[in-house]
Amino acid sequence: MTPRTTGRAEQAPPATTVHLPRGGPDASWWDRRFETDRVEYIDRPDAEARCRRVLRGLHRFQRLTGAYRVFSRLALAEVEGVPEPRVLELGAGYGSLARHLVDRHPTVRITVSDVNPAVVDAVRRGPIGHHPRVDCSVVDATAIDADDGAYDLAVLTTSLHHLAPDGVAALLREGTRAARTLLVVDGWRTPLLLGAVPLMFLTGGPAQAHDGILSVRKMYGAAALHALAERCGAPVRLRTRFALPGYLVASAARDPRPPRRAAG
Numbered sequence: 463m464t465p466r467t468t469g470r471a472e473q474a475p476p477a478t479t480v481h482l483p484r485g486g487p488d489a490s491w492w493d494r495r496f497e498t499d500r501v502e503y504i505d506r507p508d509a510e511a512r513c514r515r516v517l518r519g520l521h522r523f524q525r526l527t528g529a530y531r532v533f534s535r536l537a538l539a540e541v542e543g544v545p546e547p548r549v550l551e552l553g554a555g556y557g558s559l560a561r562h563l564v565d566r567h568p569t570v571r572i573t574v575s576d577v578n579p580a581v582v583d584a585v586r587r588g589p590i591g592h593h594p595r596v597d598c599s600v601v602d603a604t605a606i607d608a609d610d611g612a613y614d615l616a617v618l619t620t621s622l623h624h625l626a627p628d629g630v631a632a633l634l635r636e637g638t639r640a641a642r643t644l645l646v647v648d649g650w651r652t653p654l655l656l657g658a659v660p661l662m663f664l665t666g667g668p669a670q671a672h673d674g675i676l677s678v679r680k681m682y683g684a685a686a687l688h689a690l691a692e693r694c695g696a697p698v699r700l701r702t703r704f705a706l707p708g709y710l711v712a713s714a715a716r717d718p719r720p721p722r723r724a725a726g
């Protein structure tokens with residue numbers, strides 16, 4: 463799959479409510495029908511027990527499929543050469559990516575965060591919450607409470623599809639403000655990923671299969687991400703690519719180039 467890059471928008475428009483098919487502006491009728499706005503248990507405040515079950519199941523699924531190894535390799539590549547990298551993990555869920563990062567990097571410091579305070583509390587009480595190079599915090603990925611450039615890297619894995627399109631635009635704007643680089647990894651938008659649903663059922667039961675099916679239908683295509691980067695209201699440079707076995711990998715940063723002059 464050829465990598466794609468979005469450069470700086472000529473004049474960044476102000477952020478407004480963005481409506482966009484998840485398959486991108488040119489999504490086919492079939493892709494638009496495949497998309498759903500049904501809500502996953504993870505995003506339902508009235509389904510706390512199921513949310514916990516899904517996160518436990520997802521953790522088993524990620525371990526079995528080697529996902530944490532892929533995510534930590536991609537994240538550490540982004541901070542290569544930085545002596546004491548500061549990483550903000552957004553939408554951390556179970557918190558296992560942080561464990562992989564501190565085990566593989568001797569000096570990395572990580573803020574493990576999630577929008578759900580119960581999720582952050584569980585990580586804080588667990589072993590990774592007591593690690594000397596880890597702290598935990600409630601952070602909304604679409605409105606990051608941190609100074610400009612506070613982090614070398616902000617990373618969001620398997621969570622992009624939980625955000626509505628205007629949330630994705632806000633993430634691109636906020637993630638590239640608070641961190642030098644924003645790394646996003648989620649499933650590649652294709653119905654073929656439904657082939658993983660039996661494994662989701664085995665690792666997390668019906669609740670995990672329910673959320674897994676909705677997730678696959680809510681994944682963003684690379685074209686949608688590029689369209690949202692152009693409309694996010696900040697000069698964001700975005701690069702997307704496919705990674706095995708079925709990930710969309712996006713890295714974004716603020717574009718340092720001066721705006722191009724309009725012709726004429």
Ligand SMILES: C[S@@+](CC[C@H](N)C(=O)[O-])C[C@H]1O[C@@H](n2cnc3c(N)ncnc32)[C@H](O)[C@@H]1O
Nearest residue numbers: 553554555576577578601602603619620621624
């Ligand atoms: C499917 S889990 C992913 C967990 C973990 N990152 C992984 O790769 O296995 C999605 C997580 O994103 C969190 N989330 C949803 N919306 C969010 C937002 N606006 N800001 C931060 N986290 C969010 C949810 O609470 C949930 O813990």
